[in-house]
Amino acid sequence: MGFSQILYSWTxxxxxxxxLYYFFRKKYTDQPVSSTLFWSExxxxxxxxxxxxxxxxxxxxxxxxxxxxxxxxxxxxxxxYKSKIAGSQVVFIVDTSATMLAGKEQATFELHKQEMLSLxxxxxGRPITVITTGHAPIAILQQExxxxxxxxxxxxxxxxxxxxxxxKALDVAQAFIGDASTxxxxxxxxxxxxxxxIEKDTVQWIVKGAAKDLKNIAITRFAATTDGKAAMALxxxxxxxxxxxxxxxxxxxxxxxxxxxxxxxxxxxxxxAKTFKDLPVxxxxxxxxxxxDDYLVDNTQTALLxxxxxxxxxxxxxxxxxxxGFQAIQxxxxxxxxxxxxxxxxxxxxxxxVALLGQMKKPIILFGRDDTEKFEVAGNISMTNDALxxxxxxxxxxxxxxxxxxxxxxxxATVGEEPFIQLSPEGDIIVLADIEDTDWPLHPxxxxxxxxxxxxxxxxxxxxxxxxxxxxxxxxxxxxxxSVYSQDDEFLSTVVNGILTAPIKPDxxxxxxxxxxxxxxxxxxxxxxxxxxxTSYTIGALPDNGQEELSKSSIVPWILLLVLLLLxxxxxxxxxxxxxx
Numbered sequence: 108m109g110f111s112q113i114l115y116s117w118t119x120x121x122x123x124x125x126x127l128y129y130f131f132r133k134k135y136t137d138q139p140v141s142s143t144l145f146w147s148e149x150x151x152x153x154x155x156x157x158x159x160x161x162x163x164x165x166x167x168x169x170x171x172x173x174x175x176x177x178x179x180x181x182x183x184x185x186x187x188y189k190s191k192i193a194g195s196q197v198v199f200i201v202d203t204s205a206t207m208l209a210g211k212e213q214a215t216f217e218l219h220k221q222e223m224l225s226l227x228x229x230x231x232g233r234p235i236t237v238i239t240t241g242h243a244p245i246a247i248l249q250q251e252x253x254x255x256x257x258x259x260x261x262x263x264x265x266x267x268x269x270x271x272x273x274x275k276a277l278d279v280a281q282a283f284i285g286d287a288s289t290x291x292x293x294x295x296x297x298x299x300x301x302x303x304x305i306e307k308d309t310v311q312w313i314v315k316g317a318a319k320d321l322k323n324i325a326i327t328r329f330a331a332t333t334d335g336k337a338a339m340a341l342x343x344x345x346x347x348x349x350x351x352x353x354x355x356x357x358x359x360x361x362x363x364x365x366x367x368x369x370x371x372x373x374x375x376x377x378x379x380a381k382t383f384k385d386l387p388v389x390x391x392x393x394x395x396x397x398x399x400d401d402y403l404v405d406n407t408q409t410a411l412l413x414x415x416x417x418x419x420x421x422x423x424x425x426x427x428x429x430x431x432g433f434q435a436i437q438x439x440x441x442x443x444x445x446x447x448x449x450x451x452x453x454x455x456x457x458x459x460x461v462a463l464l465g466q467m468k469k470p471i472i473l474f475g476r477d478d479t480e481k482f483e484v485a486g487n488i489s490m491t492n493d494a495l496x497x498x499x500x501x502x503x504x505x506x507x508x509x510x511x512x513x514x515x516x517x518x519x520a521t522v523g524e525e526p527f528i529q530l531s532p533e534g535d536i537i538v539l540a541d542i543e544d545t546d547w548p549l550h551p552x553x554x555x556x557x558x559x560x561x562x563x564x565x566x567x568x569x570x571x572x573x574x575x576x577x578x579x580x581x582x583x584x585x586x587x588x589x590s591v592y593s594q595d596d597e598f599l600s601t602v603v604n605g606i607l608t609a610p611i612k613p614d615x616x617x618x619x620x621x622x623x624x625x626x627x628x629x630x631x632x633x634x635x636x637x638x639x640x641x642t643s644y645t646i647g648a649l650p651d652n653g654q655e656e657l658s659k660s661s662i663v664p665w666i667l668l669l670v671l672l673l674l675x676x677x678x679x680x681x682x683x684x685x686x687x688x
Contacts, residue, residue, distance in 0.1 A: 118179040170677040174670050181666045192229050194288040194311060196250070199223060199237045200276050202295035205268040205576070205613075205635040207317075209296065209402035215317040215641075216266055219294040222315060223261050226292070227254060236283045237261070240295075241269040241577065244276040249283070267611045268404075268576035270492075270634045271295065273302060284310060297639035305646055317641035323347040324354055324373060324398040325405040325636040328380075330558065331392040333412045334438075338386040340410070342394050346373035347638060354398035356381060360389035371396075388412065390626065391615050405636040409615050409628050411570050419561065420451045422458035426542040429474055432557045433457060455564045459541075470534035470564055475541045476510040484509045486523025492575055492632060493519040495528075495536070495559045499552035500633070508544040513537065536560055571618060571627035574609035582607045582618075592617045 201223075207216035227235070234250040235257055248260050273295065280291060281304065288309045296317035303312050328343035346352045352375075357368040366386050373379050386392075393409045400406070419440045421430050433440045441454075448456050452468050459475040475481075488501045501520060512518065512526030516537065520528035529537040547553045563572065571582055582605060589602040591610065594617075599610055602618065609629050610616060618625045 118182055166680050170673055170680065174673045174677070177666050177670045177673070181663050181670070185662055185666075192226065192231075192233070192290055194290045194309075195233065196283075196287050196289050197226075197230060197233050197235045198280050198283060198289055198291045199235065200273075200280055200291065200293045200295075201237065201239050201264060202271045202273070202293075203239050203241060203265065203267045203269065204271040204296075205266060205404050205631055206296050206402065206638060207266055208404050209317060209321050209323065209638055211318065211321070211401055215296055216264075219315060220261055220264060223292075223294065224258060227257050227261070230254070230257075236280075238276055238279050238283075239264070239267070240271040240273060240276045241267055242272060242275075244272075244279045246279060246283070265611075268613060268631065268635065269611070270575075270632050273298060277302070277304060297642045299642075300644070300646065303646060308647070311645065311647040313645050314643055316643040317638075319641045321401040321638050321641070322352075322399065323402045323405070323638040324352050324396065324400045325402070326394055326396060326408045327378065327405075327633070327636055328555075329394045329408040329410050330555075331386075331410040331412050332558075332562070333388050335388065337384070338388050338392065338412055340383045340386060340392060340394070342381045342383075343378055344371060344373050344381070344396065345378045345636075346375055348400070349375050351375055352398060352400075354396040357395050357397070358383060358386070359393045359395065360387065361391045362389075363393075366392070391628075402638055404613070405631060407613075408630065409613075411572075411615075411626060411628055418451070418454040420448065420454040420456045422448060422456070422460070425457065425459065425474055428542055428548045428553075429457065429557075432548070432554055433561065435554065436558050436561050464531065464535055465533060470531075470536065472560055472564070473535065473537040476539065479511050481508045481510045481541070481544070483507060484522045484525050486525075488527060489521050491519045492578070493530075495519065495556065495563065499555040499559065501547075501550075501552055501556075504550055504552065505546045506540055506544065508540065510539045512539055534564070536564070571607070571625050573628050573630050574607075575632050576609060576611045576613065576629055578609045579606055580609075581605050587620045587622075589618050589620050592619055 201219070203216075207219070208214045210216075210218065230252075232252060234252050235248060236246060236250060237248040237257075237260060238244055238246050247264075248257060251257055251260075273293075283289075284291070284307070286309065290311045290313065293312065293314045295314065298314050298316065303314075305312065325345050325347070326342060327345045328341065331338055331340040333339070340358060342356060342358075344354060344356065352373050354371050354373060355368060356371050358366040360366055366389075367383055369381065371379060371381060389412060391409055391411055393407065396406045398406065419433060419437050420443050421433055421440055422445050423430075423442050424445045430440075430442060441451075443451065445458070445460065448458055448460065448463060449466070454467075455469045455471065456463060456467060457472040457474065459473060459477050461473070461476050461478045463471055464473070484506060488504055488506065490496050490501055496519075506522045506527065509522060509525050509527060512529055513531070516526075516529040516531050518526040518529050520526075527539055529539065531537065542548060574580065582602065589607075591599045591602070591607070593599060593610070594615055599616070600608060607618065607627075609627070611629075613629050613631050615626060615628050618627065
């Protein structure tokens with residue numbers, strides 16, 4: 108704490124004058140009275156509470172002295188060190204992912220916005236750059252010095268539900284930092300120190316994280332399918348807390364009518380799976396949990412139900428684990444000899460015959476290749492954010508050998524640097540490995556991947572599938588104008604050149620033309636269903652002429668408020684004594 112107007116300390120003479128006035132004020136003389144009947148009682152009360160009597164007698168003196176001392180203090184303009192911003196410029200990196208909505212009384216995102224607004228008062232003319240995270244980080248402000256513009260931009264910030272992808276945002280920030288001394292504030296929930304590029308001495312990193320005691324119970328998986336007569340649903344719940352939690356799981360149909368409800372006990376740090384059969388057929392099905400947690404966004408998930416119309420044919424020469432896997436998912440799977448596959452023009456075929464690519468009416472599923480030799484590989488599996496991996500994580504799968512990939516096909520999973528799973532422009536799905544060269548069937552992701560493949564290739568044309576928030580994707584739509592609408596029939600956007608940009612909020616949406624409509628779902632990515640323990644820390648220091656710069660916050664308004672309160676109390680004391688006295 109300090110004083111910026113120490114010269115006004117001479118005003119201390121005013122309290123001294125008031126004190127002298129009380130010393131020389133008029134004194135009353137003793138007056139003898141004719142009766143002492145009540146003296147003993149009065150003297151007894153005085154002896155019992157002499158300090159209270161003294162305070163009552165001199166209350167006005169103390170109140171006036173205190174008010175004058177506070178006014179003198181206000182003239183000296185005391186201040187406290189409130190916050191610290193060093194460097195010649197400031198960069199804000201704002202995490203706008205869905206997990207920022209977690210919080211107790213208030214979401215982490217709103218708390219961070221309040222902190223940003225308080226920090227801009229300490230910029231003192233420094234330029235500020237504000238960067239939001241996401242698949243494509245955006246610099247919404249660049250070297251801005253106008254405080255009003257900065258405040259408006261911060262107030263307008265919104266959660267986009269996209270995965271943060273913080274390394275991309277850090278790369279964008281590096282372009283603005285350059286060689287200038289910079290304070291970089293990262294407003295997120297949790298960030299590992301190892302992700303920060305701390306090789307520069309001219310950058311101070313200040314990470315503002317979420318609270319450390321947030322609770323989360325999440326729906327991690329939800330799938331629903333139907334044979335046209337009845338529906339079946341699979342729900343996985345995870346408890347990230349340190350205690351057993353109870354949640355009420357409820358399934359709803361497309362009209363928000365309750366289908367089934369059940370209380371579920373979830374052990375600490377465990378995953379519980381629930382299966383529901385013989386449910387009514389509906390276009391969409393929504394799973395919701397009612398639980399005592401601090402993150403509500405992952406408590407709801409929606410799935411599209413489609414009746415499969417195309418047949419599924421599996422090559423008899425493929426490994427039995429592939430045959431059994433598809434049979435468990437699709438009861439009507441047919442096993443056909445390799446030489447007869449070409450006769451099933453209207454079916455979706457599972458084979459390793461490369462010659463069938465582009466020859467069938469429906470996309471095919473290729474496991475391995477029969478036209479080339481495989482080679483040994485080593486390395487971890489990396490995946491893109493494709494819908495095929497919405498329910499299956501392949502990171503722990505071992506792959507010992509691969510076939511050569513197709514140059515013109517899109518790679519959605521790799522082993523090291525080599526393609527592992529590809530998509531053709533016609534929609535074919537190619538797995539460039541023999542199943543016996545992997546331990547994939549030992550993992551839960553194998554049947555879930557087969558289910559995703561079956562859903563993507565066999566679902567009817569009334570659905571566009573599952574999208575991530577704000578995802579851009581080329582969709583197969585007929586010629587014409589198509590628009591995106593919410594469930595409440597609110598217009599949101601248009602499809603331009605066959606590219607659909609999904610809305611940011613998870614929900615069910617409709618793409619509509621003048622003659623047709625298709626549904627699709629925007630769903631949280633798996634990373635946004637996990638709450639990490641909040642982390643806040645500072646790395647590095649920026650000296651200003653050998654000393655760090657501290658911002659000063661005046662406390663004069665609080666002093667004046669206290670003086671006003673003292674004047675009110677003084678008036679009340681005077682009123683009780685009587686103004687004539």
